[in-house]
Amino acid sequence: MRNFVVFVGALALAACGSGDDAAAEAEAPVAVAAAADDPLVGNFGGTTEDGKAWTSAMNADGTYQDTLDGEVAETGTWTHQDDQVCFNPAVEGGETATNTCLSLLNVNDDGSLLMADGEGTETTVPRLPN
Numbered sequence: 001m002r003n004f005v006v007f008v009g010a011l012a013l014a015a016c017g018s019g020d021d022a023a024a025e026a027e028a029p030v031a032v033a034a035a036a037d038d039p040l041v042g043n044f045g046g047t048t049e050d051g052k053a054w055t056s057a058m059n060a061d062g063t064y065q066d067t068l069d070g071e072v073a074e075t076g077t078w079t080h081q082d083d084q085v086c087f088n089p090a091v092e093g094g095e096t097a098t099n100t101c102l103s104l105l106n107v108n109d110d111g112s113l114l115m116a117d118g119e120g121t122e123t124t125v126p127r128l129p130n
Helices: 008-014
Strands: 042-047 053-058 063-068 071-081 084-089 100-107 113-116 122-125
Touching: none
Parallel strands: none
Antiparallel strands: 042 053, 053 063, 063 071, 071 084, 084 100, 100 113, 113 122
């Protein structure tokens, strides 16, 4: 099972293969346009534990797209309210999507994000240069 579905996409991909698949579930968030200065708007990325490159594009219109090894892995909508970031993956072909919410603990000086899942497991999500 994929972890941190982030950004879920990003977070999901950032933590991919970490063995911790306890993501907080929430009711489906309604996508609303994020403020252009929201610290989550932008591109994030890194490498999974098994060496695969991942990216997550968090758009100001409340949508996201995650890629893994250059292929689109997930798309959907995201919301950011207070310290909660919630992801609602797009559903295709009758699949069931699980919404995931993470806590935004800190926006670091370099633009990376310190996030935590529902069990308190923390991960840093690196921001990519624009």
